[in-house]
Amino acid sequence: MSQRSCLSVILAAGEGTRMKSALPKVLHQIAGLPMVAHVVKAAESAGANGQALVIGHGADEMRNAAAKFAPKAETFVQEKRLGTAHAVLAARDAISKGYDDVLVMFGDTPLIDSDALTAARLKLAEGAAVVVIGFRTPNPTGYGRLIEKGGKLIAIREEKDCSDEEKRITFCNAGMMAVAGGQALKLLDAVGNKNAKGEYYLTDIVEIAGGQGLDVVATEASFENALGINNRAELAEAEGIWQRRRRRQAMLSGVTLIAPETVFFSHDTEIGADTIVEPNVWFGPGVKIATGAKIHAFSHIEGATVASNCDVGPFARLRTGADLKQKAKVGNFCEVKQAVIEEGAKVNHLTYIGDARVGAGANIGAGTITCNYDGYSKFFTDIGEGAFIGSNSSLVAPLSIGKGGYIASGSIITESVPDDALAFGRARQRTLPGKGKELRVRFASAAAAKKK
Structure with missing residues (x-):
């Protein structure tokens, strides 16, 4: 099996009008990744070493997206939509390269997993020419039925063509199949279009192969594997299924999710x-959390790296480039972007750290901000090991706070501070006896005058 070559042909040319979107349907995302990319990943996990994307609507947008999630894939345009077999034949050049196995998949079935595809490939390795992936459901209404006889699949019958007995069959067509590479083009070229719609249906190759004395079988996958996405409601349903799978995987791997249904990966x-991980935490793309960390409730993390035994939140936001080293802490209502928080450093409350480094063991007081942007360019702030930044300080970059530096609370610091130095950057306080009472009388008189 491992030595067999495999091509995945992924059909992604549909317009997806029911999505009510200018974006091609298969580029709508599940867990931050286009649904067609999930299909590509499943095929790769099942051993597909060749990829062919059949595209149509939004071809340029599809190519640009595919360059990111499937850089080695060949793209083929289905100029006219004349059925599923016609769509597969758009990738004729790829199929003709002589792969042992050809997987035919759909870009709008993001929950297909590699096990289902591997099972189909195993049947090809055992000698089958066509393997159809099916699923069982207690309510098969609307699905094509898989008609078997003597352990072989003899037909895929659309419901409108089923006899009363066939309508009681609960084994249904998931749409995806595996075809022996040496037979694929011959079978596809034999598909005709003598039907009400004048289209070329991929499912016809089941009876064509059977008529040629070739083995045709079906394998069974879960209903979730076959779930196709046609509208936003189904997209949300698929997201929910994907998240439940991932949460279970995380917990079985030793992660504690206190309220799993509120955590999103x-x-x-x-x-x-x-x-x-406490309740209501969102992990955006590009997040790596090491062992023993604690992520408190209502935190939002994306593009960030969190080392072992760090403490994050509650209500913390780690943005792209946030890099927390061991035992660092980013507390409540803090935001970190493009910044390294070194080992044991603390950013505890109501603070923004951007384009910066906070040295090991440093303490950042509440309300501190790094002023890193002048409206045109970003600038860097370097805070040394063991430094103490008093509450409500503004650090105007570019700036360096030396090792052991001490910044007095309420300071605006615009010049670099040497090691172990104390820096003040605030106006001297003045106290005027009785002035407070005088102001209250003046303000009260002015307010009363406005009411007249």
């Missing part, structure tokens, strides 16, 4: 064992 989230 992205397709590439990495999270280590013994991490505790």
Whole structure:
């Protein structure tokens, strides 16, 4: 099996009008990744070493997107929509390269998993020419039925063509199939269009192959594997299924999710064992959490790296480029972007750290901000090891605070501070006895005058 070459042909040319969107349907996302990219990943996990994307609507947009999630894929345009077999034949040049196995898949079935595809490929390795992936459901209404006889698949019958007995069959067509590479073009070219719509149906190759004495079988996958997305409601349903799968996987890997249904992962989230995640946490793309971290409630994390035994939140936001080293802490209502928080450093409350480095063991007081942007360019702030930044300080970059530096609360710091120095950057306080009472009388008189 491991030595067999495999091509995945993914049909992604549909307009998806029911999505009510200018974006091609298959580029709508599940867990931060286009649904067609989920299909590509499943095929790759099942051993597909060649990829062919059949595109149509939004071809340029599809090519641009595919360059990111499937850079090695060949794209083929289906100029006219004349049925599923016609769509597969758009990738004739790829199919003709002589792959052992050809997987035919759909770009709008993002929940297909590699196990279902591997099972189909195993049947090809055992000698089958066509393998259809099916699923069972207690309510098969609307689905094509898989008609079997003697352990072989003899037909796929659309419901409108089923006899009363066939309508009781609960084994249904998921649409995806695997075809022996040596037979694929011959079978596809034999498909005709003598039907009400004048289209070329991929399902016809089942009876064509059977008529040629070739083995045709069906394998069974879960209903979720076959779930196709046609509208936003189904997109949300698929997102929910994907999240439930991922949450279970995380918990079985040693992650504690206190309220699993409120935690949302992205397709590439990495999270280590013994991490505790409190309720209502969002992991955007590009997040890596090491072992033993604690992510408190209502935190939003994307594009960030969190080392072991860090403490994040509650209500923390880690943006792209946030890099927390071991035992660092980013507390409530803090935001970190493009910044390294070194080992044991603390950013506790109501603070913004952007384009910066906070040295090991440093303490950042409440209300501190790094002023990193002048409206045109970004500038860097370097805070040394063991430094103490008093509450409500503004650090105007570019700036360096030396090792052990001490910034007095309420300071605006515009010049670099040497090691172990104390810096003030605030106006001297003046106290005027009785002035407060005088102001209250004046303000009260003015307010009363406005009411007359």
